[in-house]
Amino acid sequence: RYFHFCKLPGRVMGIRLLRFTSVVIIVLLLVAGALTALLPNIKDDKMPNLRREPKTQSQSTLDSFTLIMQTYNRTDLLLKLLNHYQAIPQLHKVIVVWNNIGEKIPEEMWNSLGPHPVPVVFKVQTVNRMRNRLQNFPELETKAVLMMDDDTLVSAHDLAFAFSVWQQFPEHIVGFVPRKHISTPSGVYSYGSFELQNPGFGNGDQYSMVLIGAAFFHSGYLEDFQRQPEAVHALIDETQNCDDIAMNFLVAKHTGKPSGVFVKPVDIRNLEKDTNSGYSGMWHRAEHLLQRSYCVNKLVNIYDGMPLKYSNIMISQFGFPNYANHKNKM
Amino acid sequence: RYFHFCKLPGRVMGIRLLRFTSVVIIVLLLVAGALTALLPNIKDDKMPNLRREPKTQSQSTLDSFTLIMQTYNRTDLLLKLLNHYQAIPQLHKVIVVWNNIGEKIPEEMWNSLGPHPVPVVFKVQTVNRMRNRLQNFPELETKAVLMMDDDTLVSAHDLAFAFSVWQQFPEHIVGFVPRKHISTPSGVYSYGSFELQNPGFGNGDQYSMVLIGAAFFHSGYLEDFQRQPEAVHALIDETQNCDDIAMNFLVAKHTGKPSGVFVKPVDIRNLEKDTNSGYSGMWHRAEHLLQRSYCVNKLVNIYDGMPLKYSNIMISQFGFPNYANHKNKM
Numbered sequence: 001r002y003f004h005f006c007k008l009p010g011r012v013m014g015i016r017l018l019r020f021t022s023v024v025i026i027v028l029l030l031v032a033g034a035l036t037a038l039l040p041n042i043k044d045d046k047m048p049n050l051r052r053e054p055k056t057q058s059q060s061t062l063d064s065f066t067l068i069m070q071t072y073n074r075t076d077l078l079l080k081l082l083n084h085y086q087a088i089p090q091l092h093k094v095i096v097v098w099n100n101i102g103e104k105i106p107e108e109m110w111n112s113l114g115p116h117p118v119p120v121v122f123k124v125q126t127v128n129r130m131r132n133r134l135q136n137f138p139e140l141e142t143k144a145v146l147m148m149d150d151d152t153l154v155s156a157h158d159l160a161f162a163f164s165v166w167q168q169f170p171e172h173i174v175g176f177v178p179r180k181h182i183s184t185p186s187g188v189y190s191y192g193s194f195e196l197q198n199p200g201f202g203n204g205d206q207y208s209m210v211l212i213g214a215a216f217f218h219s220g221y222l223e224d225f226q227r228q229p230e231a232v233h234a235l236i237d238e239t240q241n242c243d244d245i246a247m248n249f250l251v252a253k254h255t256g257k258p259s260g261v262f263v264k265p266v267d268i269r270n271l272e273k274d275t276n277s278g279y280s281g282m283w284h285r286a287e288h289l290l291q292r293s294y295c296v297n298k299l300v301n302i303y304d305g306m307p308l309k310y311s312n313i314m315i316s317q318f319g320f321p322n323y324a325n326h327k328n329k330m
Numbered sequence: 331r332y333f334h335f336c337k338l339p340g341r342v343m344g345i346r347l348l349r350f351t352s353v354v355i356i357v358l359l360l361v362a363g364a365l366t367a368l369l370p371n372i373k374d375d376k377m378p379n380l381r382r383e384p385k386t387q388s389q390s391t392l393d394s395f396t397l398i399m400q401t402y403n404r405t406d407l408l409l410k411l412l413n414h415y416q417a418i419p420q421l422h423k424v425i426v427v428w429n430n431i432g433e434k435i436p437e438e439m440w441n442s443l444g445p446h447p448v449p450v451v452f453k454v455q456t457v458n459r460m461r462n463r464l465q466n467f468p469e470l471e472t473k474a475v476l477m478m479d480d481d482t483l484v485s486a487h488d489l490a491f492a493f494s495v496w497q498q499f500p501e502h503i504v505g506f507v508p509r510k511h512i513s514t515p516s517g518v519y520s521y522g523s524f525e526l527q528n529p530g531f532g533n534g535d536q537y538s539m540v541l542i543g544a545a546f547f548h549s550g551y552l553e554d555f556q557r558q559p560e561a562v563h564a565l566i567d568e569t570q571n572c573d574d575i576a577m578n579f580l581v582a583k584h585t586g587k588p589s590g591v592f593v594k595p596v597d598i599r600n601l602e603k604d605t606n607s608g609y610s611g612m613w614h615r616a617e618h619l620l621q622r623s624y625c626v627n628k629l630v631n632i633y634d635g636m637p638l639k640y641s642n643i644m645i646s647q648f649g650f651p652n653y654a655n656h657k658n659k660m
Contacts, residue, residue, distance in 0.1 A: 157533050161532075161533070161534075161642070164532075164642075168643070178648070194657065198649065202490060202491075202494075203487050203491070203647070204647050204648060204650025205649025205656075206648065206649070207648060262648065262656070264656055312491070312494075312647050312649065312650070313495065313645055314645065314646045314647065314648040314656055315646075316594075316644045316645075316646060317534050317642050317644065318508065318534060318536065318537060318592065318641070318642040318643065318644040319534040319535025319642065320533050320642070321534075325644070326508065326592070326594055326644055
């Protein structure tokens with residue numbers, strides 16, 4: 001049979017077969033080559049990647065985060081902070097939420113002082129609302145959001161570490177400012193910090209919220225926030241406050257666990273006093289804390305229950321700034 | 331039809347029906363009563379249960395742990411430590427691994443000084459082996475094991491907190507003594523602590539092991555350990571060392587994550603100098619650290635790879651001993 005095949009139509013058939021075979025071989029070699037190129041680098045120890053990635057457009061949106069900073073009447077602080085934050089490793093992009101209604105964004109000045117390490121987008125707002133920063137911005141490409149108040153400076157070391165912690169606890173708000181609610185015999189809740197009595201579970205204190213003015217959280221929660229009952233949005237608009245408390249309620253309800261993970265900052269600074277605008281933050285208002293207690297109770301009504309949970313986990317970076325922070329006293 | 335039924339066979343049928351109906355009603359009431367008793371207590375805020383449970387035989391084996399303490403030639407320290415550890419809340423039972431071959435256990439004395447808060451079981455060993463403590467003891471009822479060296483005192487506060495942390499990270503070794511391995515250009519590994527250079531991933535130090543001489547881990551790992559290659563057991567027997575390094579290899583391989591979670595102790599003490607036995611621990615031997623580096627490399631051979639992973643997460647208890655440990659410097 002074989003010889004028969006070879007003979008008819010003879011040489012022509014043989015050449016076609018040869019050509020066909022060659023093409024197949026070449027294709028196979030190309031595929032093999034492509035596969036080899038796709039092979040992952042075998043690393044002996046799988047280390048978390050804390051090295052600074054070269055800043056390219058394609059910095060992985062899983063390994064980087066978007067800074068969202070809302071600003072009102074403190075453009076001098078904003079610009080000072082932008083110079084600092086724009087250089088944080090693993091920053092993908094900055095979204096500035098411009099609450100200075102009717103005022104031009106400093107785009108010209110910004111561009112004239114380029115190039116900049118990352119893109120910075122100025123989102124002009126039409127109404128000065130506290131919850132403007134919780135929109136699900138289309139420019140947001142990363143899974144992680146870093147939200148910072150426009151008067152808060154956190155060191156790059158703290159941010160790099162906290163981001164790595166967030167990557168291990170992506171469903172939580174991982175940040176630097178813990179707060180708590182407490183229950184009172186009357187059933188009315190109160191909001192506060194360490195000055196309030198401990199919730200009384202074993203030793204030490206507990207926190208039930210991590211404020212979003214200096215924290216990492218999953219960008220999906222912005223979409224969740226938009227879907228919350230209108231009463232929540234109305235409450236935040238009424239008080240121009242409590243958006244962070246509302247976010248903690250949302251996250252706690254979603255996870256069934258404590259909403260936040262507190263990372264103890266080594267170097268966190270409030271630059272409020274440094275502003276030339278004469279404007280000091282909302283938290284100076286006399287009614288600020290009372291409002292927040294009010295918000296806690298309103299949110300409990302809206303959500304028909306208290307979803308916040310306590311935690312006493314405080315995370316620090318091992319051996320930073322130096323090994324003395326864990327040296328065994330034994 | 332109904333009247334027809336009622337009439338035949340008349341009164342007898344009526345009484346039977348009445349009896350039957352009564353029985354059914356009573357059974358239903360009993361069932362309803364039982365269901366009510368089984369209803370869970372509705373708690374407003376689901377707090378982690380750090381309160382001390384009354385010590386009954388039925389202390390939940392999920393909410394309690396078993397202390398396993400191996401002892402050799404330091405019975406005075408053992409008894410001192412037992413007085414301390416027997417009173418730790420959430421302790422279920424103590425298992426003392428008696429490596430004093432041929433020597434009687436202090437059972438008479440122990441009983442004469444009863445009653446004791448929890449059962450203490452003395453497991454007499456036939457050979458003085460370091461890995462005796464890693465047997466899967468039948469007396470072990472809890473999911474959690476607390477393993478302590480017989481010269482180490484950790485405060486009740488630290489233990490209660492670390493146990494609560496373990497409950498949140500049950501697949502990890504949660505403990506108080508972090509160590510690391512480092513890679514060298516030659517590919518040979520070295521073992522050490524903070525005195526070794528940082529592994530070089532971002533800032534600060536990293537640890538890749540948590541020693542089991544002061545740590546919580548899942549009791550299932552004891553069974554896993556027994557199933558490890560004979561070469562692992564032989565290595566530990568050869569060195570009378572490294573059982574803890576082997577356990578970290580095991581856990582890291584099992585989870586694909588860093589084996590340990592380091593909880594920074596507030597009060598941990600080594601009582602070695604307090605013993606009257608004149609015996610000082612194995613770690614004083616000149617070759618101790620070199621042996622441990624040796625073990626790391628041997629285990630890499632046995633497991634055909636380095637499974638240990640680095641972590642820089644250091645956990646402390648929020649607001650304990652006091653709120654100053656997290657007070658915001660802003």
